[in-house]
Amino acid sequence: xxxxxxxxxxxxxxxxxxxxxxxxxxxxxxxxxxxxxxxxxxxxxxxxxxxxxxxxxxxxxxxxxxxxxxxxxxxxxxxxxxxxxxxxxxxxxxxxxxxxxxxxxxxxxxxxxxxxxxxxxxxxxxxxxxxxxxxxxxxxxxxxxxxxxxxxxxxxxxxxxxxxxxxxxxxxxxxxxxxxxxxxxxxxxxxxxxxx
Numbered sequence: 001x002x003x004x005x006x007x008x009x010x011x012x013x014x015x016x017x018x019x020x021x022x023x024x025x026x027x028x029x030x031x032x033x034x035x036x037x038x039x040x041x042x043x044x045x046x047x048x049x050x051x052x053x054x055x056x057x058x059x060x061x062x063x064x065x066x067x068x069x070x071x072x073x074x075x076x077x078x079x080x081x082x083x084x085x086x087x088x089x090x091x092x093x094x095x096x097x098x099x100x101x102x103x104x105x106x107x108x109x110x111x112x113x114x115x116x117x118x119x120x121x122x123x124x125x126x127x128x129x130x131x132x133x134x135x136x137x138x139x140x141x142x143x144x145x146x147x148x149x150x151x152x153x154x155x156x157x158x159x160x161x162x163x164x165x166x167x168x169x170x171x172x173x174x175x176x177x178x179x180x181x182x183x184x185x186x187x188x189x190x191x192x193x194x195x196x
Contacts, residue, residue, distance in 0.1 A: 002173040004144035005071040008153050008163070009113035009121045009136060015155070015163040016055050016069045016113075017170070017178040023051050027194045028177045033057060034075075035179045035190055049073075050102055056179045058188045059083045061116075067181045067188050070112030071144060074099045078112055088114040088122045093133045096126035111142045115183060123150050143172075158182065160191035168193040 007016045018026055018037055025043035028035050034054035039046070056069040057079040066088060068078045074095045081091035092112055102108040109127040114120075124133035125142045134140070134150050141153035157163035157180065164180030180191040 001146060001171075003146045004108070005111065006141055006143035006147070006167070006172070007070060007111050007113045007123065008139055008141045008155050008167055009115060009123050010139035010155055011119045011121045011137060012115065012183040013139075013155065013157055013159070013163050013181070014067065014069060014113055014115055014121070015157070015167040015178055015180045016071065017167040017172075018055075018071075018176040019172060019174045020176050021174050023048065024174065024176050026051065026176050028055065028179050028192045030190070030192060035069075035192060037177070050104060050108070054079075056181060056190060058181070058190065061085060064117040065187055066114055066116045067183075067190075068112065068114050069179065069181060070110065072099075072102065072110055074110050074112060078114070082114070088116060088120065089133055089135070092122055092124040093131065096124050096133070097131055099126075101126055101128050106145070108144050109142075109148050111144060111148075113142075115181065115188075117183060117187065119183065125149070159184075160189040164191040164193040168195060 139155035160180035168178035
């Protein structure tokens with residue numbers, strides 16, 4: 001089954017996977033402030049605005065650290081609102097609503113999740129017909145296609161590396177790359193799986 005890009009989040013671990021039929025030549029790289037999806041060196045040139053973006057950021061909020069991750073440019077305003085002290089629900093809802101679903105040929109939903117250092121996890125999506133933001137207490141998935149409303153997901157990972165690998169290797173079709181994040185005793189750890 002092809003579900004496109006997806007996020008999975010549980011109270012202390014989460015992951016994001018790029019799945020793509022149209023733009024498979026992408027990878028995730030670590031930058032100073034974010035994990036960033038972008039084209040590989042051998043990718044054909046494109047002016048598609050949805051190909052490159054920060055997919056995961058860990059930010060300092062007034063109450064601690066929070067990880068924000070998702071499938072597009074909305075990750076940055078979510079992270080910025082969290083830094084300003086917005087509750088995660090509001091940061092997700094306002095940013096998803098403001099940027100709205102992607103105006104491409106498929107009306108692709110925007111999806112995102114947060115994990116705070118107190119273990120609160122939230123997941124959200126904005127589709128052409130709905131804005132959904134929910135608190136989760138078990139691993140939950142939302143994808144751009146087929147599974148575009150939050151649903152329970154069997155995520156066994158307990159580390160960022162394991163989460164990135166597990167979602168990358170999942171049976172959903174056309175895996176390109178994945179990022180993982182996990183809350184540890186020392187704060188958040190992140191990991192990248194580019195299938196190399």
